[in-house]
Amino acid sequence: MKNLIIVVAVIFTCLSFASKSNKIISGRVTDKNGKAISGVLVKSIPASTTTITNNTGNYSIQIPQNRKYLSFSAVGYLSKEVLIGKNKILNVELNLTSDSLFDVVAVGYVAQAKAALIYNRKTMSIPMQSINQSLKGRVAGLVANSNQYFYPSPQQNDERYADLAENSFKYARTTPLSTFSIDVDAASYSNIRRFINTGNLPPTDAVRVEEMINYFAYNYPQPTGKNPVNIITQVSNAPWNHQHQLVQIALQAEKVATENLPPSNLVFLIDVSGSMSSQNKLPLLISSLKLLTDQLRPEDHVAIVTYAGNAGVALPSTSGENKIKIKDVLNSLMASGSTNGAGGIEKAYEIASENFKKNGNNRIILSTDGDFNVGMSSDKELEKLIKSKRNSGIFLTVLGFGMGNYKDSKMEILADKGNGNYAYIDNVQEARKVLLNEFGGTLFTVAKDVKLQIEFNPQFVQAYRLVGYEDRLLKSEDFNNDKKDAGDMGSGHTVTAFYEIIPTGVKDTLLKNIDPLKYQKNILENSPAKDELLTVKLRYKTPKGNKSKLMTKVVENKITPLENCSQDFRFAAAVAEFGMLLKESAFKQNANYSNVIKLAENAKGKDSEGYRTAFLQLVKTAKDLKGNEAVNNYQPHVLIYHHPSHNATEKQYSSGK
Known part of the structure; x- marks a missing residue:
């Protein structure tokens, strides 16, 4: 009895110490116009605890008392480290990343000297007056916001969508x-949201x-x-x-109910080719799959297959109990090389078959921008490949990432023909919706x-x-x-x-x-x-x-x-x-x-x-964009040059759907 009292006292002391050694910081993250930013990753420095902001930009995080800084990062915004001090409420403002700001030269319908486009190197923007005088409003796909910054339009790119005739009466x-x-796919909505939120109708x-x-x-x-x-x-x-x-x-x-779901045999099939290097591709992909990893149970198993020029197994089938090991492999991934998507698909089905659970959920989760450029790459070839795997008892989930070279038509085919579903992930919030809130619907077929x-x-x-x-x-x-x-x-x-x-x-x-x-x-x-x-x-x-x-x-x-x-x-x-x-x-x-x-x-x-609230805001934004649409259909080629300090090369955005 005496020993029991001592044990209880020790536990109580430890709990009391733990509560005193931690502190809770709350706040809201907004842009410079006061608009809430959802899906912002908030973590303590040194990193030990993380959270993300909700739909209204609010967050709350419990961290050790000795942590002095919080880090805030989100796709499209400059990361920021903030001194906590004695604050319990910490509101933060994030600025748009300068990676999206470019020197612009229009080539095609506008005959205008490069010198006429005055680039402000301090603000890294082009004054509206300069661009309007130089291009006379005729270059479709250059969008100005209220801060005078310009971004390349998603319509000036090499994205691909299937051309389907609308149903008639x-x-x-x-x-x-x-x-x-x-x-049950919902990729189109989050994709058109991405267009509208960057100032363009899809x-x-x-x-x-x-x-x-x-x-x-x-x-x-x-x-x-x-x-x-x-x-x-x-x-x-x-x-x-x-x-x-x-x-x-x-x-x-x-x-x-989650506890009644069958055990899973999952294969994370991840595109690590060079086209996945941008922040809204591989880094966002890794964050998304880490969220899914947190949902795995000990009876669930996951393998990781990667592909660029060739396909390889980055992690053999591993119990969901080993979350740190799975996340370590995800964190180690880097983008480079060409894209042999078909080779990756073949390898993923091979690994899924080797670890097949007879009474379980067998599924491949393909994460990519769909830009296959090595080996089997045509839509018809890939459709034939996926159809040949359809009766294997292995389902397919396709997660799309990125913009610019996004191949929606290809990923639709993969999901449709592979007994699967398809989602487009444009931010961490969407990843939470698809992989956490809709966990059962995304992964378990009834x-x-x-x-x-x-x-x-x-x-x-x-x-x-x-x-x-x-x-x-x-x-x-x-x-x-x-x-x-x-x-x-x-x-x-x-x-x-x-x-x-x-x-x-x-x-x-x-x-x-x-x-x-x-x-x-x-x-x-x-x-x-x-x-x-x-x-x-x-x-x-x-x-x-x-x-x-x-x-x-x-x-x-x-x-x-x-x-x-x-x-x-x-x-x-x-x-x-x-x-x-x-x-x-x-x-x-x-x-x-x-x-x-x-x-x-x-x-x-x-x-x-x-x-639904976010939908209403999207409609209002689209209404404004529709009212401000250019009245012409000029589609010139636009050459985009980064500021030299961005350490980037010339890009060309070609018109096309």
Whole structure:
């Protein structure tokens, strides 16, 4: 008993000492205009504790009493070390990094002497008056902010996006079936956010409306029966044309508690080629995967495969218990050389197969900018490679990083054909969302090859249009073909799709003029489904199954006024309208930014993570950019020269999508 008392006393003394030896520092990080900066890495010096700022720029960190400095760093900003002193509240202002500031010479449509562009070496900027006089506003892709600084436009680059024809209206009498594979990817939203936050509207091909909608979390009811997926539907008037109807078809996947998730066999496949050297690529990638490493359990294992000119194993399969060892390998990575992405993919599947967990989650996490330039590199070759691996039981997650040479089209193919999902990481906050907040959905599949087929009743539906999902369309016969690949849903995932409907009897210029059909009238008059607007059919397989299961739901012809629809319906509709505006859709009709803002503001809800609030700010910024767009379409080549002190070489940004 005496010994027990001594032990308790010692523990109490140690705890008391520990609490006295630590201190808590809180504060807010902003830019020079007072705007909050989220995702800032805050760490003590010497480093022992780290945290990051939240959506409002706030942070709180507990550090040892003897730490005198805090370090603040974020992509796109100059790092800063701040003396703590006796402060308990430490607010910090970060300045934009000078790496983004350039001497500029425009070559092409503007015949202007280089000397006319006066470069201020103290502020490392070009005065607006100088650039306006020299280029006369004709150089697309040079953006000035209120501080007179200029940045290269993301539109002046070698990024690649798939060119897809937008879905048009189809007559329900002649084409009553609409079939598509679900899509849980959200890369398009964070990518277009990157464009807008750097002062540019995105290329229209970069806008995939369904990925924008599915970026956000929705409070749909969980499945209650044996099926791991629930079907939710609502019908209202289309916000951009009140004569049209908007049908929401939503899916909610079963959410599995983390402790009940199967053990993981993961392979971090990391691009360490020379194109990954910039701060928003490999350094951000490493920070992201370290966040994921913190979520690993002892029963989880991870290997690290890297590729540049060749592929190699940087870390053999290692238990998640050894987090320090995994992070040490991540911290040791450096970018150099060419990019043999196909070689890396082959090696990653080899390592994943060697460590395959029969009853576990086997997955490769590919992190890259997609710029493959050695070996197998064409989209078709890579698609063939990934298809050959699809039946191995190994899933694929693709994380995209960077800008300038970003290859979105290539990474979409890899994720779509490799039984996987695709996210674009533009900051640490996004990494936290994808790899922490949505950990189960990103990594653990509960239903695979999920397909939807909607049959429209021509008695009420004259024509319909699927909003988005252009690269997910399937043939009618593909729905019952279990060999046809489709999208996968992870733990807790939601999927939202919208159909815009032109009701029977409504005259509309969006419809093509065709003659009435001779043999359909009698069929319609004798239809037994007079109260049904449409029928939803869903097929899915279990993660290890090869035979699909069928679910059906009938949607009645009942219209709920928009103001009475759920917040999730109204907010998702606002995102869809915003996507059509950014895409410059031929079907945007009366859509406008003011309507998007009003609809989203009234449907924001609790928004505990702040994503919907951030969406509203993004729409407002896009609205301002749209109002300030250049009225011409000049696309000159722009030669960019760093200040000599930046120790960088000449770059050329060529126009192109």
